Amino acid sequence: MMNELPLEQVRTLLAVVDEGTFDAAASALHVTPSAVSQRVKALEERTGRVLLQRTKPVRPTESGAVLVRYARQLARLERDARDELGMSGAGEPTRVSVAVNADSLATWFLDALTVVPGLCFELRREDEEHTAALLREGLVMAAVTGSAEPVPGCSVRPLGKMRYLPVAAPELAARLSSGPLAAALAELPVMVFDDKDALQDSFVRGLGGTGAGPLRHYVPTSEGFAQSVARGLGWGLVPEAQAEPLLAAGSVVPLAPGRWQDVALYWQQWRLDSPALAALAEAVSATAARALRR
Numbered sequence: 001m002m003n004e005l006p007l008e009q010v011r012t013l014l015a016v017v018d019e020g021t022f023d024a025a026a027s028a029l030h031v032t033p034s035a036v037s038q039r040v041k042a043l044e045e046r047t048g049r050v051l052l053q054r055t056k057p058v059r060p061t062e063s064g065a066v067l068v069r070y071a072r073q074l075a076r077l078e079r080d081a082r083d084e085l086g087m088s089g090a091g092e093p094t095r096v097s098v099a100v101n102a103d104s105l106a107t108w109f110l111d112a113l114t115v116v117p118g119l120c121f122e123l124r125r126e127d128e129e130h131t132a133a134l135l136r137e138g139l140v141m142a143a144v145t146g147s148a149e150p151v152p153g154c155s156v157r158p159l160g161k162m163r164y165l166p167v168a169a170p171e172l173a174a175r176l177s178s179g180p181l182a183a184a185l186a187e188l189p190v191m192v193f194d195d196k197d198a199l200q201d202s203f204v205r206g207l208g209g210t211g212a213g214p215l216r217h218y219v220p221t222s223e224g225f226a227q228s229v230a231r232g233l234g235w236g237l238v239p240e241a242q243a244e245p246l247l248a249a250g251s252v253v254p255l256a257p258g259r260w261q262d263v264a265l266y267w268q269q270w271r272l273d274s275p276a277l278a279a280l281a282e283a284v285s286a287t288a289a290r291a292l293r294r
Helices: 007-019 022-029 033-047 062-084 102-107 109-113 131-136 181-185 199-206 222-230 240-249 275-291
Strands: 094-100 119-125 142-145 154-168 190-192 216-218 236-239 261-270
Touching: 007 022, 007 033, 007 062, 022 033, 033 062, 062 094, 062 131, 062 261, 062 275, 094 102, 094 131, 094 275, 102 109, 102 119, 102 154, 102 222, 102 236, 102 240, 109 275, 119 275, 131 142, 131 261, 142 275, 154 199, 154 240, 154 275, 181 199, 190 199, 190 222, 190 236, 199 236, 199 261, 222 236, 222 240, 236 240, 261 275
Parallel strands: 094 119, 094 142, 190 216
Antiparallel strands: 142 261, 154 236, 154 261
């Protein structure tokens, strides 16, 4: 029937996306490149949609991403079924791919992994506002995300709020000019994680300004970001768990006592009856309940 999705064709589409080219997919599937091309073309005709961008490497279209996610979910269910039937290969680990933001990874997330033995974790670091895109593309099975809107085919649960404190090294804070804090901060150098990081700008806008200043230092690691602030390179919003020991040591001082920026985090995962995913979700929720603000 034309409304069916033949597994062979769906798996071939996944192989092309994973391997990057039709030839590489053919090698992985032990078939000819012509057979791979014919299967993908047949699937496109069956769905009435273009599924792949014929670039190098090949990338799925929006419709193709739906089928890629479906293929990965099928593979997950197949592995779980084999595990329950005792058909897994000797020593074959159960793999779980997760997208997580750098600050969670540096502060609380790893604690959750330690209480779920027997799994092989594949972590992808991405900003919390963009981890949902990896779920949407089927590149990960679960994600710590800033989006409460569930990705199609996924469930979502709130984890809590990560609190960020505006701090700077004492010598840099001493350069704050008098007058409105928003204007004063705009005159200081500021730390930014990467091009996707809008947290400092958002904080200054919350004070009534237009954003942080133009002198920006980009440091794309959570630990490096906090240490750069402590060494006076620029001011920044540092996760509470990292800021508190720096404050206690006098390495940084608060720039706006009583003010902070909270970022709500959520756990999204494929809506599958997977023991591995269920165990990880419970561990992540329990760890977040202890580490994050409610």
